[in-house]
Amino acid sequence: MRGITGWGTHLPYARLDRSAIRAVAGTGGGTGTRTVASYDEDTTTMGAEAARAALRGRPASHSRLAPHGRGALHERGALHERADRPGSLWFATTEPAYSDRTNATVLHAVLRLDRAVPAYDAVGSVRSAMAALRAAWQGPGSSLVVTSDIRTGLPGGPDEAAGGDAAAALLVGDGAQVLAEIVAWESVTEEFVDRWRAPGAPSSRLWEERFGETRYCELGAEALKLALGAAGIAAGAVDHLVVAGLHDRAAGAVQRASGVPEIRITDRLASTVGNPGAAQPGLLLAVALESARPGQIIVLLSLADGADAVVLRTTPALASYRPWRPVAAQTAAGGPIAYGRYLHWRGMLPVEPPRRPEPARVSSPAAHRNADWKYGLVPVADALGTIVTFTVDRLAYSPSPPVVFAIVDFDGGGRLPVELTDVDAGEVAIGGRVEMTFRRLATSDGIHNYFWKARPLRDKARDTPRDTPGEE
């Protein structure tokens, strides 16, 4: 038996209210919100957060935290406690932070995977995500598939409003840890141009919408029929149908024609998250898994330059699995961002910077020597902390001033003066609880400077009693 053995997702904190778009752009917009990657996030950092979550999800029977003292210190290695550490790592996105060099190696360093674990990118197209998942499914051993996307469009355009930013990570493996067995995978491929974008361009361009809709309806139905046939399952027996794809009208039409009752169709999160491109199949599969019971059939149908249809059957092990940060908890935890600031973050509205020198580029040899600290934040990456004191710096250079900076004491000992993120300066308070998050501090000379920041712990269910240093 081979299939999904764990998952983790990351939704950025910021939410853009689509109704704010038209007032500025004069067109476009809509209702509901979309997620917005912070100025200090890219597809690599979001992928790292999703991957960390995937490796921290575990059966409920596992003690998530030893109560005190040495146990808490030991917990700092919790990321590495899963027995099925991945034997390979895949990273898929349409918006890689780097070309030429591999982006997955950053995740490899963040997760502190063994050097014998290969890390590969599959980047460029939305379909890369399904390619990576298929490679993981077909390969031997345990594999971590990380999908991540930042979706942009020109102001007022359909992609800007419909898009969303997110990351999803799926663990694939064998045996008793399997939560959802992959029982069939069928794929059809066809060359046609209904959407295109030159590498690095801010937006995609679209052919007349009806052309793509016609193609995807046919391809989706075909793949679905093949996969259900291979699995020996009738459409009416599908408990959760997940349809992903950038062509929203086609996805809706395929759903309606699928024969699966509407109530069993997984919501595409259009009103809260938007369409996160390459991350959408993984994110929506996570939504389905988080609502599924053991013994159910989930079908994941991805419409991208053809169609991939995957049939999964959940196992009894699913009943005791606890995702680290459920999608529902993250969709509920966002904060608003003004449209102007959103445009600034995406580089479409240059704002006067502080009159301070921009940071120097990172020294590659220094970063390489200190990888465990810079990327792994050993030993406090997984620790929770408390704000001892803080300040708001309106003078320092930042891609998005002001800098909110705090002295953080970690549970179990240790202190770090560190920048805060995903935070309004006015909501910070002494005693506030924070968790660490992997971010891109700045980019100089084309080199991204990745390091960690602290952010408010908004999911109080994950908080734990503070440990007093020396209590052991």
Place this chain on the structure above:
Amino acid sequence: MGSHGIKDRVAIIGMGCTRFGEHWDKGVDDLIIAAAAEAFKAAGVTKQDVDAYWFGTAQSGMSGIALARPLGLVGKPVTRVENYCATGSEALRQAVYAVASGAYDMAMAVGAEKVKDAGYQGLNAFPIPGDGTARTVTAAAMFSMVAPAYANKYGVPPGDMKTALARVASKNHHNGARNPRAQFRKEYSVEKLCAMPAVAGGLSVFDCAGVADGAAAAIVVRAEDAHRYTDKPLLVKALALVAGNGGGLGDPGYDYTTFPEVVAAAADAYAQAGITAPRAELAMAEVHDCFTPTEIVLAEDLGLAARGTAWKEVLAGTFDLDGELPVNPDGGLKAFGHPVGASGLRMMFEAWLQLRGEAPPERRISTYGERSLALTHTLGGYPGEMVSFVSILGAV
């Protein structure tokens, strides 16, 4: 093993100091030449009489050549030193020890900084290649965390704390207004200062030191030779320096209400000078008021006020020009300005003027004629990670 000091073995016989400020029309060489010329004239010596030179600059020049070239020195040993904002103090420390060792008869320390050519607000450190994980917040932000920590620890009401900080700035601007060499010569009321918008934590621009160009210089000889040059030499009583190891940044026990490096340097300096009651024995103190909360903590770390009381002493006027112990009678970093490499020597220049009775009447310290010891203090770095220098100078 031990810090023995060189009390009364070396004397300053001449000093110079430019006006500090925005010298758009002068380069660092012009400033160096002006300060050095004033010092040569005061001591009645020429550049050829000086046997060795130390040049302090944080980032306005590299190597001893940066001093040898503008002064046209020939065949002289010249060393450039850097120790953050204690750079100027460090230059003097090296020159004094060189003379005390017997290696040279006469040495000179010159400190200079040309900050305003950088094109940016504030001070900006020369970037050293690194892994990109170092803090990038400003010094103002780091020191801004001192004020709430101090107020919280000692139960100072927020309004009183803000008033005390403004009172520090107001005092130093009062003194600077009476100093023709100071960068800022305008007085500001506490009320006006309290109304300024915050730029880092609770600090406004008026809580921060002036950023200035400037240079200062001192010539030193063995104490027994001093009277060949002047009737009123300034004797070096103590020189203390502590470089922190940065441990405070990661220490959960550190509470941002004291600077341990300053406490240690002060203890060493007082021991060298034989001072047991600094507040009663010192005639004046020049302290590193890079930000207003710094001066409050320094008063306590230097033993000029009991723990938790400096804010009250500030409000009571203890450290005013006419107070019990004048602090920063020349205006301090706040009003005199802060050209990094020159500031430590600028403080000594004020001691030189005040202890020798050469400060103008409108800026004369209240203790003149009664006490004869001055303290100068510089620090560089941040709370939790700093270098700290303390000197004690005395009139004969």
